Amino acid sequence: MSAPMMFLLLLTTGMAVTGVAGYLIFGPLSYVQARDRGLRIGRHAFSPAFLVWIAGGRFRALGDPAISGLATPARILCWCFLLGIAGTGLILLPEALR
Numbered sequence: 001m002s003a004p005m006m007f008l009l010l011l012t013t014g015m016a017v018t019g020v021a022g023y024l025i026f027g028p029l030s031y032v033q034a035r036d037r038g039l040r041i042g043r044h045a046f047s048p049a050f051l052v053w054i055a056g057g058r059f060r061a062l063g064d065p066a067i068s069g070l071a072t073p074a075r076i077l078c079w080c081f082l083l084g085i086a087g088t089g090l091i092l093l094p095e096a097l098r
Contacts (some may be wrong), residue, residue: 002048003094009063022077030054030071037064054078 001009031045039062053059055078057087059071 005059005091010089012084012091014084015080016088019077019079019084020082023074023081026070026074026077027054029073030059030067033067033070034059037062037067051078055082 011091027045027050033039034041042048042055044050054071056075057075057097059067062068
């Protein structure tokens with residue numbers, strides 16, 4: 001593997017790890033804040049329904065600054081994870097097919 005490809009692999013893997021680590025902080029906080037406001041979106045902060053709600057930015061329709069303040073970083077970090085995993089997979093796919 002060439003040096004630029006290894007750099008991209010390191011970059012995308014680091015982006016995925018950063019996304020997971022950050023979402024572990026902001027995801028549950030956002031879920032608890034939404035639950036305290038009476039919203040029932042999924043059973044926990046890692047349920048597919050809640051992840052879709054966060055990643056889609058549907059929390060902005062509520063107009064609640066407390067939820068938006070926690071859910072916005074969770075959304076960014078969720079997308080960092082998804083894009084990082086996709087990038088890592090795309091870089092490793094040709095290597096795996098050899």
